[in-house]
Amino acid sequence: MTAAASIPHSRPTTGLEAWRRRSAVIRLLRWALPALMGALVIALAGYFTLSSIQAGKQTPKVTQTEIKLVGARFMGRMADGRSFLIGAGQAARSDTVMEQVVLADPVLTLGGETGAPSRMTARRGVYDEKTRILRLSGDVRIDNGQGQRVATNDSIIDTRTGKISGEQGFVGDGPLGQVKANSYDVDRDTGRVTMKGRVRARIEK
Structure with a gap:
């Protein structure tokens, strides 16, 4: 009788832990996604800036006509x-x-x-x-x-x-x-x- 009574008490504990894990993942995503988007924007801006500088330094090819x-x-x-x-x-x-x-x-x-x-x-x-x-x-x-x-x-x-x-x-x-x-x-x-x-x-x- 004692073993049978202890089984129902383990289910709420397991559900609470799962909810906590999901909450932790959600909090992490809420922080990580904006940071990742910001890093991506900065990387793209740097790429286009560097490309513009390199294009300005290149000597245009002259077609001999x-x-x-x-x-x-x-x-x-x-x-x-x-x-x-x-x-x-x-x-x-x-x-x-x-x-x-x-x-x-x-x-x-x-x-x-x-x-x-x-x-x-x-x-x-x-x-x-x-x-x-x-x-x-x-x-x-x-x-x-x-x-x-x-x-x-x-x-x-x-x-x-x-x-x-x-x-x-x-x-x-x-x-x-x-x-x-x-x-x-x-x-x-x-x-x-x-x-x-x-x-x-x-x-x-």
């Missing part, structure tokens, strides 16, 4: 036997279109071996070594070496044939006066200038 040319010169002879020489203050060859050379402050001399060579200057130019066509743009100036001067905004020179043309206006000065037009062509054989579009002339007496 041009090949610089020092002292660039292009020369040859036109169909009539006259020589041509193209020079520039700066030149760069694109690695995507290797036959094209971009010129800064280009200078073209035609017939340098003659007594009166023609000279052309501009701010910019593009020379295609395959087609041998030179395109000048920006304050193009032409001096034929015989007192005739031309100012225009563009000029296309075919160094094979010697033909010169333009579509962005034309102002010519010479001993006889001044002439203006919208476009022009220069004949290779005769040197005659053909002007088109609103041609206006002023003759000096």
